[in-house]
Each structure stands twice: as C-alpha cells, then as structure tokens.
Amino acid sequence: MRLPSSKEIASSPVFQNTVGTLGAWYLRLVWTTSSKVLDPPDIYERVITPAIIAMWHGQHFLMPFLKKDTADHRAKVLISRHRDGEVNAIAAEKLGIGTIRGSGAHNGEFHRKGGAAAFTEMLDALADGYNVAMTADVPKVARIAGLGVVKLAQHSGRPIYPVAIASSRRKELKNWDRTAINLPFSRIAMVANRPIWVPADPDAATLEEKRREVEDELNLLTRRAYELADNGSASA
Numbered sequence: 077m078r079l080p081s082s083k084e085i086a087s088s089p090v091f092q093n094t095v096g097t098l099g100a101w102y103l104r105l106v107w108t109t110s111s112k113v114l115d116p117p118d119i120y121e122r123v124i125t126p127a128i129i130a131m132w133h134g135q136h137f138l139m140p141f142l143k144k145d146t147a148d149h150r151a152k153v154l155i156s157r158h159r160d161g162e163v164n165a166i167a168a169e170k171l172g173i174g175t176i177r178g179s180g181a182h183n184g185e186f187h188r189k190g191g192a193a194a195f196t197e198m199l200d201a202l203a204d205g206y207n208v209a210m211t212a213d214v215p216k217v218a219r220i221a222g223l224g225v226v227k228l229a230q231h232s233g234r235p236i237y238p239v240a241i242a243s244s245r246r247k248e249l250k251n252w253d254r255t256a257i258n259l260p261f262s263r264i265a266m267v268a269n270r271p272i273w274v275p276a277d278p279d280a281a282t283l284e285e286k287r288r289e290v291e292d293e294l295n296l297l298t299r300r301a302y303e304l305a306d307n308g309s310a311s312a
Contacts, residue, residue: 092162092163092166093166095163095166096162096163096164096165096166096167096170097166097167097170099163099164099166099167100166100167100168100170100171103137103138103140103141103167103171103258104171105260106138106243106258106259106260106262106264107138107141107264109260109261109262110243110260110261110262110263110264111262111263111264112263112264112265112266113263113264113265113266113304113305113308114266115265115266115267115268115300115301115304116268116269119266119268120144123237123268123271124235124271125149125205125207126201126202126205126206126207126208126234127207127208127234127235127236127237127271128202128207128208128209128210128225128228128229128232128234128235128236128237129142129151129207129208129209129210129237129239130209130210130211130212130221130225130236130237130238130239130290130294131209131210131211131212131238131239131240131241131294132211132212132213132218132219132240132253132294132298133211133213133218133253134218134249134251134253134254134255134256135240135241135242135256135298136211137256137257137258138241138243138258138264139153139209139239139241140153140167140168140171140172140173141171142209142239142241142266143172143173143207145172149207150174150205150206150207151173151174151206151207151208151209152173152174152175152176152198152201152206152207152208152209153168153173153174153175153176153208153209153210154175154176154177154178154194154198154208154209154210154211155168155175155176155177156177156178157177157178161177165177173209174201174206176194176197176198176201176208177194178191178192178193178194178195178197191224195224195227195228198210198228198232199228199231199232202228202232202234203232208228210224210225210228212224212225212238212290212291212294213253216252217252218252218253218254219291219294219295220291221287221288221290221291221294222287223283223287225290226274226283226286226287226290227274227283229272229273229274229286230274230275230276230278230283231276233276235271235272235273236271236272236273236274236290237268237269237271237272238268238269238272238290238293238294238297239266239267239268239297240265240266240267240268240294240297240298240300240301241264241265241266241267241301242256242264242265242298242301242302242304242305242306243256243258243259243262243263243264243265243305244262244263244264244305244306245258245259245260245261245262246258246259246262247259262305263304263305263308264305265300265301265302265303265304265305266301267297267300267301267304268297269293269296269297272286272289272290272293274286
C-alpha cells in the first residue's frame with residue numbers, strides 16, 4: 077500500500093482543518109495573554125466605515141483582532157487559494173472573520189488565481205457594509221505595494237486605512253515576507269492613521285501616486301508599531 081506523500085497530507089481537508097483550528101486557538105492565546113497599545117487611542121472613533129484595511133504580508137496573523145466584537149462591525153479578508161491560504165482561511169473563520177478567496181498576480185495568472193472574482197466579491201462586500209482587509213504587497217515581493225488595493229478604493233469609493241501590528245515577543249522568519257510569528261505574553265501595538273482616498277477617475281500618474289502613498293504609509297506605521305511594541309508608550 078502506497079503511503080500518502082507529505083503534499084497529499086498537507087492538502088487533505090482533515091489536516092488543514094486541524095492546523096487552522098489550532099492556529100486560531102494559538103492566536104487567541106497570544107491575544108489574551110498580551111497587553112495592547114492602540115495608536116492613536118481613538119482610532120475606532122476616527123475610522124470611516126466600511127473601509128479597506130491594508131497591511132503588509134507577514135504581519136497579518138493578529139489582524140482578525142482588529143475587528144470589534146459587535147454585530148455592526150463586520151469584516152472579510154482576502155486570502156489566496158493556495159494550500160497555505162486554506163489553513164489561514166480556516167483560522168480566520170474560527171476567529172469570526174469572513175473570507176474572500178483569490179489573489180493578485182504579476183505573471184499573467186490573475187484569472188487563474190481567482191483575482192477577478194475576488195475583486196468583484198470585495199466590491200460587493202464593501203457595498204454591503206463589510207470592512208475588507210487585504211495585504212498590499214505585490215505577490216511574492218515584500219514591502220512593495222501593488223495597485224490592487226488602490227483600484228479597489230477607486231472602484232468602491234471607500235477609503236484605505238494602512239495598518240500595522242507588532243508584538244514585543246516574536247520570531248521573525250527569513251522568508252520572502254519576513255513573517256513575524258507573534259508569541260504569547262507580549263506587548264502588542266496596533267497602529268493606524270489617516271484614510272487614503274482614491275478618485276473615481278484617476279489617470280496613471282495619480283494611481284501611481286496613491287500606490288506609493290499606501291507603501292510609504294505602511295512602512296511608516298510598521299516602524300511605529302515595532303517602536304511601540306519594543307519600547308512601550310504612554311498611551312495604552
């Protein structure tokens with residue numbers, strides 16, 4: 077009898093559901109055992125919803141906890157159709173976040189990866205009052221924002237809020253997106269700022285200007301989040 081390969085095991089629904097469920101439990105442990113710093117403290121009162129929440133890939137594990145535990149604060153997150161994405165989707169749903177499956181691509185595979193359908197679904201979610209979260213990076217290119225989040229803001233008329241989250245205790249992986257594995261008993265800093273609006277009929281130069289604005293703001297907020305997580309703050 078042939079034993080299943082590691083790829084077959086990792087692709088099995090039982091394995092993915094188990095890992096996704098354990099991941100959600102672990103993230104709850106990190107969240108509940110950690111202190112939090114919110115910068116600015118009144119960011120929830122400032123945010124104009126429904127909004128597009130943009131983050132860097134590799135800093136996304138604690139993003140489900142941005143959602144307030146109220147019936148009127150609904151959120152969905154864009155997650156790829158890749159095998160790893162399935163685990164992330166299960167964990168997100170266990171944490172009360174809806175999922176939209178698909179991803180962008182810079183190699184002609186946009187439709188195969190579900191990018192077009194996911195874009196339409198994100199527009200529908202925003203129109204229905206959901207906040208939509210997504211990573212801003214060009215696929216497999218860390219810390220370079222793509223045009224996807226900008227075009228979503230253009231076509232939806234909703235603002236982009238770049239967001240960064242960091243924990244004082246973490247394991248940083250040496251992979252393409254510099255994944256930060258958040259550890260329990262940390263100080264967690266969540267940082268946001270002003271909205272970024274995109275006009276409904278921008279030219280190419282304006283799209284690039286807004287893309288760079290998202291990128292610069294995410295880099296600024298990321299530095300601020302790590303500074304607060306590692307050194308603390310007067311506001312908690």
